[in-house]
Amino acid sequence: xxxxxxxxxxxxxxxxxxxxxxxxxxxxxxxxxxxxxxxxxxxxxxxxxxxxxxxxxxxxxxxxxxxxxxxxxxxxxxxxxxxxxxxxxxxxxxxxxxxxxxxxxxxxxxxxxxxxxxxxxxxxxxxxxxxxxxxxxxxxxxxxxxxxxxxxxxxxxxxxxxxxxxxxxxxxxxxxxxxxxxxxxxxxxxxxxxxxxxxxxxxxxxxxxxxxxxxxxxxxxxxxxxxxxxxxxxxxxxxxxxxxxxxxxxxxxx
Amino acid sequence: xxxxxxxxxxxxxxxxxxxxxxxxxxxxxxxxxxxxxxxxxxxxxxxxxxxxxxxxxxxxxxxxxxxxxxxxxxxxxxxxxxxxxxxxxxxxxxxxxxxxxxxxxxxxxxxxxxxxxxxxxxxxxxxxxxxxxxxxxxxxxxxxxxxxxxxxxxxxxxxxxxxxxxxxxxxxxxxxxxxxxxxxxxxxxxxxxxxxxxxxxxxxxxxxxxxxxxxxxxxxxxxxxxxxxxxxxxxxxxxxxxxxxxxxxxxxxxxxxxxxxxxxxxxxxxxxxxxxxxxxxxxxxxxxxxxxxxxxxxxxxxxxxxxxxxxxxxxxxxxxxxxxxxxxxxxxxxxxxxxxxxxxxxxxxxxxxxxxxxxxxxxxxxxxxxxxxxxxxxxxxxxxxxxxxxxxxxxxxxxxxxxxxxxxxxxxxxxxxxxxxxxxxxxxxxxxxxxxxxxxxxxxxxxxxxxxxxxxxxxxxxxxxxxxxxxxxxxxxxxxxxxxxxxxxxxxxxxxxxxxxxxxxxxxxxxxxxxxxxxxxxxxxxxxxxxxxxxxxxxxxxxxxxxxxxxxxxxxxxxxxxxxxxxxxxxxxxxxxxxxxxxxxxxxxxxxxxxxxxxxxxxxxxx
Numbered sequence: 001x002x003x004x005x006x007x008x009x010x011x012x013x014x015x016x017x018x019x020x021x022x023x024x025x026x027x028x029x030x031x032x033x034x035x036x037x038x039x040x041x042x043x044x045x046x047x048x049x050x051x052x053x054x055x056x057x058x059x060x061x062x063x064x065x066x067x068x069x070x071x072x073x074x075x076x077x078x079x080x081x082x083x084x085x086x087x088x089x090x091x092x093x094x095x096x097x098x099x100x101x102x103x104x105x106x107x108x109x110x111x112x113x114x115x116x117x118x119x120x121x122x123x124x125x126x127x128x129x130x131x132x133x134x135x136x137x138x139x140x141x142x143x144x145x146x147x148x149x150x151x152x153x154x155x156x157x158x159x160x161x162x163x164x165x166x167x168x169x170x171x172x173x174x175x176x177x178x179x180x181x182x183x184x185x186x187x188x189x190x191x192x193x194x195x196x197x198x199x200x201x202x203x204x205x206x207x208x209x210x211x212x213x214x215x216x217x218x219x220x221x222x223x224x225x226x227x228x229x230x231x232x233x234x235x236x237x238x239x240x241x242x243x244x245x246x247x248x249x250x251x252x253x254x
Numbered sequence: 255x256x257x258x259x260x261x262x263x264x265x266x267x268x269x270x271x272x273x274x275x276x277x278x279x280x281x282x283x284x285x286x287x288x289x290x291x292x293x294x295x296x297x298x299x300x301x302x303x304x305x306x307x308x309x310x311x312x313x314x315x316x317x318x319x320x321x322x323x324x325x326x327x328x329x330x331x332x333x334x335x336x337x338x339x340x341x342x343x344x345x346x347x348x349x350x351x352x353x354x355x356x357x358x359x360x361x362x363x364x365x366x367x368x369x370x371x372x373x374x375x376x377x378x379x380x381x382x383x384x385x386x387x388x389x390x391x392x393x394x395x396x397x398x399x400x401x402x403x404x405x406x407x408x409x410x411x412x413x414x415x416x417x418x419x420x421x422x423x424x425x426x427x428x429x430x431x432x433x434x435x436x437x438x439x440x441x442x443x444x445x446x447x448x449x450x451x452x453x454x455x456x457x458x459x460x461x462x463x464x465x466x467x468x469x470x471x472x473x474x475x476x477x478x479x480x481x482x483x484x485x486x487x488x489x490x491x492x493x494x495x496x497x498x499x500x501x502x503x504x505x506x507x508x509x510x511x512x513x514x515x516x517x518x519x520x521x522x523x524x525x526x527x528x529x530x531x532x533x534x535x536x537x538x539x540x541x542x543x544x545x546x547x548x549x550x551x552x553x554x555x556x557x558x559x560x561x562x563x564x565x566x567x568x569x570x571x572x573x574x575x576x577x578x579x580x581x582x583x584x585x586x587x588x589x590x591x592x593x594x595x596x597x598x599x600x601x602x603x604x605x606x607x608x609x610x611x612x613x614x615x616x617x618x619x620x621x622x623x624x625x626x627x628x629x630x631x632x633x634x635x636x637x638x639x640x641x642x643x644x645x646x647x648x649x650x651x652x653x654x655x656x657x658x659x660x661x662x663x664x665x666x667x668x669x670x671x672x673x674x675x676x677x678x679x680x681x682x683x684x685x686x687x688x689x690x691x692x693x694x695x696x697x698x699x700x701x702x703x704x705x706x707x708x709x710x711x712x713x714x715x716x717x718x719x720x721x722x723x724x725x726x727x728x729x730x731x732x733x734x735x736x737x738x739x740x741x742x743x744x745x746x747x748x749x750x751x752x753x754x755x756x757x758x759x760x761x762x763x764x765x766x767x768x769x770x771x772x773x774x775x776x777x778x779x780x781x782x783x784x785x786x787x788x789x790x791x792x793x794x795x796x797x798x799x800x801x802x803x804x805x806x807x808x809x810x811x812x813x814x815x816x817x818x819x820x821x822x823x824x825x826x827x828x829x830x831x832x833x834x835x836x837x838x839x840x841x842x843x844x845x846x847x848x849x850x851x852x853x854x855x856x857x858x859x860x861x
Binding site for chain 2: 050130150155176177
């Protein structure tokens, strides 16, 4: 069974952390992953940086630009991840935009992910229908789970459709925004969380965007299986470097 | 599959058929046929191989005709021996190399062994129908006989082929028997009298043969132009884009919408824009040049055609807040203008560098009540302004409409923008009919960044094969300089701003930063329709450097009294690089006026 599915079966709320590969320094990738696991993180999104990240706010944009400047590429990331499964056992997901993967070749990309022990992909700008029509069979061939986003504006009908195509979890974007734009949840969000919770979807949901501390993590996981923190973690390593990951995770998990 | 049109006789007819760009034209040097060729061959494209057809002629006669008419191929219809062919092929009396096509007439029971001695002495075989006369006799033979074709030499399929055989040809193309079929040879079935070909039926045949009828240059129902287009957008944008996709054609078809759109174009924009015959420019370049004066529109460029359309669309969709990106500032001004007209909030994203180099337009937007937000990321030009506008839309999904200014973005944007800009070619058609007596020019020319003025200029000509389409990109400091925006040359298939198209990128798929002196062309991608036009060869793409463009802008100013935008100047530089015939009608999209670029011209020419 895919590590993501296994993890989702565990009887606990999951903390998932996003970081941008190649940031703050080009060779920080592996040690960030290892430290996150060591400090109780359940799942990791490894951000493959892109020059034009449309769905990201300034924090992740800037980290992506810096990572690219540091020399991060798809090839370099794959090289860094060689042997990662000797030391890390939690699910690893690569999150990135479609064009770099498309240029690498989708099949080659998926094959490499399988070889390295990557469990899934999140590609915000690959629409579900294009995935379904063209790429689903390739992803499945290499045992990869593709994770789709839904937002407060996504219709019930479309959520059901996305649920039917998904085979891991659904990434619930907490509010209509780019990453890191908002913090804290209002009534609008909790109503949305409840609405989705009541839909009894086949796939568990993990909430992302707007989660930055223990309070928002607790709020989100009241309704969902887990939560993803991205911008807040990137801000943390920008400010404090990668040696104090434990203090960050402790502040979330208490 | 190539095409040969045989039995040409009359000069005018040869010219008009040559215009259809067949691969071979055949001239029959055999006195006993009514198609006997006995005049001169007019000047035709070097890409068309002139073929002399002979029936048991003397070697000397053939050599003489090859040299006199500069023939590229010789087709032998008689009992010419292998030895004859080999001598003809190698004789030093020929002034030029020729292809030799040996003809065999086929009927049931044809023995393919007769080909063997000719294997090494000719370039092609041609199979036609066995009948009373040399030549095809006007009916087809049973092509399945070619299943027994023992050779690997490419051959011409001939004999009574007409437009009625299109389906049979397509079936044949799919069959094993067509494996070595190199060309289709046609003649009598396309004639109104012997030797006189009907160009319109032949054009239809060619279009059908090359699937041009089904080659669609418009968007398909899934939002693609061939393999380009689509909507590669984050889920956050899906509801907005989907709402637009479901409504745009419906809204545009509403009589009330059309009435309001047409009225505003007429009374507010000042359309129709003139189609002006540029006499002095035409004289200088010895061809007939017309200028479609989009520079005379309100706000000084074509951009307002689209913003009028989209603001009416936004109103009907109940939106109250408008965002836009801009490069040169023309689209920003056009958007700010229509927002003022409709009393809507307007936010324009503009690269920090462009804000500096297009100061007058920034001031205009501000006067019109728009908020201009600098894009500070990446190259701080049009690409980054577009990113910021998209991010704004993600953050404001309900009340906001994004007016994209170019024929780019997720479906339905490229199509919607193109349709609003299509008024340009719609007007050219009737204006040209008034002035030239025909709707179709020989060429339409436009500059291309994302490609909105080009899309509008081409739109009604996309499926008119006799109209050449020329797209002019910005080469910046030169294609190989690393400072360029010539996407059709430097770009590769990929995803930018929500669509699959050609874009400039690294091997790793990171979008690269383009360069052009003109802010409006300084974009690393091109609209998906144009990517399709480039890939299919429907449009000819030329790239023009900064310096050539600036010179051309100055030249147009001095020759015609029109100072063009630097974007537009790129299109006018083609006359230095491409020669047109004296009677060619070339329609140039004069997409914008140069007022906004005055400082750039002043700095460049030290005026």
